[in-house]
Amino acid sequence: MIGLNDAADRLGVHYMTVYRYVRTGRLPAVKIAGEWQVDEADLDRLRQREAVARVQGSRRSWATSRMLDRLLAGDEVGAWTVAESALASGAQPADIHLELLAPALQAIGEQWQAGDLDVGDEHKASVVAQRVISRLGPRFNRRGRKRGLVILGAVAGERHEIPVAMVADQLRGEGFEVADLGADTPAASFVAAAKRLEPLCVLVSVTGTGHEAAVAEAVSSVRAETDAALFVGGAAVPDEKTAVALGSDRWTGVDARQVVAAVEELRGA
Secondary structure (H helix, E strand, O other): OEEHHHHHHHHOOOHHHHHHHHHOOOOOOEEEOOEEEEOHHHHHHHHHHHHHHHHHHHHHHHHHHHHHHHHHHOOHHHHHHHHHHHHHOOOOHHHHHHHHHHHHHHHHHHHHHOOOOOHHHHHHHHHHHHHHHHHHHHHHOOOOOOOOEEEEEEEOOOOOOHHHHHHHHHHHHOOOEEEEOOOOEOHHHHHHHHHHHOOOEEEEEOOOOOOHHHHHHHHHHHHHHOOOEEEEEOOOOOOHHHHHHOOOOOOOOOOHHHHHHHHHHHHOO
16 A cells, blocks of 8 residues: 555656545545555556546547637537537546636637737637536536535636636535635625635635735635635646735645645545
8 A cells, every 4th residue: 555645656646636536536545544545556557547548638639629619719509519529428527627628718818818819709719618617517516415615706806707617516526515606706705605604615716917916805804704714726826835925725736626626635535
């Protein structure tokens, strides 16, 4: 039996990736003296499955390009067809978020910043992406007792709601109850929700730059009024140093799966 740090080294991945494998059941593990331990034979089997997944991933790269094309065209039906085909081929709803939609939207954002697209193109693509996410939403529903409630939203002035929606869906998929406050959420709204709902944690999202004052207000307000754990995440939080500087209890990583893993680790389940 070996620990998760050793398992991560053998797989060549981050510790949080191995932790997510354990929490989602992809890698069997047991707790010994309070630490997760995995069998080396199970680790070898996972490595073999991951090799197969990399081959499948090359096929999904084509699907990502196709998704990008359909988003730019404003073609909701076509974008959903790409997502539906991936699901039929064995992809999970979370894979549609992170392997098709997120890379396509990132590419669109980069083209807009470079001046190759205008804001209308970017908005048109975002609308189609939001509709695809809405159609995927029910697939994340999980029956049974909830594992805790999480509040999340984007800070005041931050109008990117797609990252929030993706995290909300994936938390629901792992059995958490979610209070999604959406984009452009005032600090007072985070506080009101936290005092009323007594959450496991509050997730404050910030995607773009220039929102430091809004983040500081949300963080200080929540900390002054509640004892809830508080995470600040999003594209504007690329590393641990930035997360701590913004007032986060810890860095939650750079994608929705890592955020979910951080919440699960906080829960200690």
